[in-house]
Amino acid sequence: MQMTPYGVDFCKWTAETASLLRQGRWSETDVKHIASEIENLGKQISREIQSYLIRIMELLLKLQSTDDPLRTKLWQSAMVHHRIQMKLLLADSPSLHRKLRGMMPAAYRSAVRITKPMVTKPLPAECPFTLEQLMTDRPKGQWESVRHAQRKAK
Secondary structure: OOOOOOOOOHHHHHHHHHHHHHOOOHHHOOHHHHHHHHHHHHHHHHHHHHHHHHHHHHHHHHHOOOOOHHHHHHHHHHHHHHHHHHHHHHHHOHHHHHHHHHHHHHHHHHHHHHHHHHOOOOOOOOOOOOHHHHHOOOOOOOOHHHHHHHHHHO
């Protein structure tokens, strides 16, 4: 079987490589690129989790600056969605759960960059959120400021 070179047609290369691996024809595979692609899969999952952390932090920052009950509900719903997606990834790769705290500072800096133009209040320099607040749909105390703002609006 003439293998498609790695850089020519990636999808065809993956299909052919998978077929060779299933047949136990290890010596005919491109081990260097297989190892690289496997490593990249892990990095991609880590980046996806980082992206969900950024989005959740962005929404939490926005929630702290709004009095609009509709936006509050929309953003809370979006956070639930992002948490579900992140937990699905973590269920498949539980070793990444230990890395979440380490991801938080960079994720927070990105969330601030995204949120800053949209809010009038200054944003904290350091991440004010706990890992529990980022991972739990309604952690204790998270919505008090939002509820207070909504009561004032009524």
